[in-house]
Amino acid sequence: MKFSTRAHWNAPVNQLTRERAWRGELLDLTETNPTRAGLDYPLDELADAMQRAARAPYDPQPLGLRSAREAVAASLQCDADDVVLTASTSEAYSFLFKLLADPGDDVLIAIPSYPLFEHLAALELITLRTFPLELHRRWELGPIAPGPRTRAIIVVNPNNPTGSFITPDEQHALAMHGIPLIADEVFLDYPLDARGTTLVRDDLLTFTLGGLSKSAGLPHYKLGWIRVSGPATERRAAIDALELIADNFLSVATPVQAALPELLRIAPRIRAEIAERTRANLAALHEIFASVAAARVLPVEGGWSAVLRVPRVMSDDEFALALLDRGVVVQPGYFFDFTTEGFIVVSLLVRPEIFAEGVRRIAAMIPA
Ligand SMILES: Cc1ncc(COP(=O)(O)O)c(C=O)c1O
Known part of the structure; x- marks a missing residue:
């Protein structure tokens, strides 16, 4: 069957996605679907x-x-x-x-x-x-x-x-x-x-x-x-x-x-609920990373995600895979075309208890 060449219809699935598929319960810091974030919708x-x-x-x-x-x-x-x-x-x-x-x-x-x-x-x-x-x-x-x-x-x-x-x-x-x-x-x-x-x-x-x-x-x-x-x-x-x-x-x-x-x-009330979540998670992220000298939370002016600058001791992919071994899913920077290694992206929409524990495990992985 010949399909058009507009897209790579059978593009291989990347290693992170493959690895993730067979693991059990994970702390998913990539969740950006608001309907799966435990929000209280009217x-x-x-x-x-x-x-x-x-x-x-x-x-x-x-x-x-x-x-x-x-x-x-x-x-x-x-x-x-x-x-x-x-x-x-x-x-x-x-x-x-x-x-x-x-x-x-x-x-x-x-x-x-x-x-x-x-x-x-x-x-x-x-x-x-x-x-x-x-x-x-x-x-x-x-x-x-x-x-x-x-x-x-x-x-x-x-x-x-x-x-x-x-x-x-x-x-x-x-x-x-x-x-x-x-x-x-x-x-x-x-x-x-x-x-x-x-x-x-x-x-x-x-x-x-x-x-x-x-x-x-x-x-x-x-x-x-x-x-x-x-x-x-x-x-x-x-x-x-x-x-x-x-x-x-x-x-x-x-x-x-x-x-x-x-x-x-109705929207402003749902928005307020989301904004409260993202703000609380960003505050937790700052608090946890305040004591991690080798990494920092980059400025976040708005939106639903935050970027962490992490030491370039391994590739972002290796960092994400190592985190998977510790039960945490994050997005490596190259997913978003960061031009260098050393960037990790987390969603601020994640349930607060999952977010805080996931972020603590990231912080624990950063060499002092
Ligand atoms: C920047 C940006 N634009 C557009 C979209 C897609 O929005 P929609 O659900 O309205 O297609 C997203 C979804 O994450 C997004 O991050």
Whole structure:
């Protein structure tokens, strides 16, 4: 059977995943699924909202139901005409790549970053090029060199996993390239050591992404959004084109759209619960690592993860495998394209007792 060459359909599973599969109970510090993190969701209210929404008739609207777009617009303080609904942020990327790039074109993204983008770009036959996030006192955007076929610059604000926001100065510098911007702001509602500013522009076509997955801790409800900003003519043209793309799929389910105004009213409470968890875990991480001289917790301005700088006495993969022997699962830095060894990523969403014990075992592995 011949499949396309868009992806490595039978790519080998990496050693860490293989090793992990046959071990018993582990302290999993990679858990980023909020529905598996022991959070106290208002399940009755969510069920009531979805039950009421189940009565809505099918009204296929490629950009999303007006009532749902208005609810998103109210929370973003923008015009509902500038909001496009998708089934997820991942789908939003796929629509935007279709809109902006032809096969062989490229998009630029700051690394270290979430590994999903490589696959999303490959599936659209476009090339992912990178530019660095550099660690100074904080993670800062490094030099950006768009090529002749660069069609978009993607930034994650705050970034996963470095937790760094894109500051207003950096936003301005990005816009100077005159290339459409995609700002993934799924974690913007989760400030930790700093506060972020949304990236919307009136001088450049800009797509700002968000969704229920993170901002309401409801990834399984499958609803995301794109807010389009920029000069009016380009903005309208982009939304018209997105409407054509979305019309082929009509992928956002009616019940979740009909329930959206209510879901967005419930969301702040779920967010507060998640924020309390991530803050408590970050505090525990700092406390445990305060006495570990050879390693440190890197600055975390926002988001759901933290990065540990560990001594480069072995590769990050060997470090992660050695931790597995001690019953702890972490993500080695290379999963996120850190350019050197010595980085370990942990999720701040993990149940506090598992998190603290896992982190203690990491600390115990670091040579004095
Ligand atoms: C930075 C970032 N963008 C997008 C996503 C995917 O979000 P969604 O569930 O809306 O597709 C994730 C998921 O972890 C993410 O970390």
